[in-house]
Amino acid sequence: MKRLRDDRGAASILLLAVGLVLVGIALAAVTEGAARVARHQAGAAADLGALAGGPHAIEGQTAACAVAGRYVEANHARMTACVVDGLEIVVRTEVRLMLYPGSAEAAARAGPVSAVPDGISAGHVLEDGG
Numbered sequence: 576m577k578r579l580r581d582d583r584g585a586a587s588i589l590l591l592a593v594g595l596v597l598v599g600i601a602l603a604a605v606t607e608g609a610a611r612v613a614r615h616q617a618g619a620a621a622d623l624g625a626l627a628g629g630p631h632a633i634e635g636q637t638a639a640c641a642v643a644g645r646y647v648e649a650n651h652a653r654m655t656a657c658v659v660d661g662l663e664i665v666v667r668t669e670v671r672l673m674l675y676p677g678s679a680e681a682a683a684r685a686g687p688v689s690a691v692p693d694g695i696s697a698g699h700v701l702e703d704g705g
Contacts, residue, residue: 606674613679617670620652621683624666629685632662639664655680662686 628643640657643666647654656667663686669678 609674610672610677610679613670613672614681616650617652617668617679617681618683620647620650620670621666621668621681623647623650624654624657624668625664625683625685628657628659628664628666629662632659632664632686635659640666656682 624643624647627646628639631639631642636657636659639659640654643657643664644654647666647668652668652670654666655669656665658665663684665682665684667680667682669680671678
């Protein structure tokens with residue numbers, strides 16, 4: 576009987592260990608999910624900022640980047656860089672991660688099409704099936 580008394584509480588420790596492992600896995604999954612959401616948010620903010628600032632590129636970098644910045648901030652991101660080169664604008668954004676130190680970054684470009692892909696003439700419209 577003494578042996579049975581020595582094993583008391585072993586199941587509680589095992590259950591606690593399994594519970595901690597499950598909590599760790601859940602925390603890792605939540606952290607990964609938050610990072611993915613931040614990455615998508617940064618990408619969407621960069622895309623929208625570039626598209627909004629693109630038509631203003633002809634007015635200069637100050638005007639185009641001001642418009643782009645408003646759209647980036649409206650999408651809960653921070654604009655880290657904005658460069659206008661001719662009629663092209665490149666917007667870089669950052670979204671801070673909430674669960675741990677770090678950030679998700681993205682960049683987007685908007686401007687006129689500079690080259691037509693091979694096999695497509697300037698007036699050609701692609702239809703389904705080729």
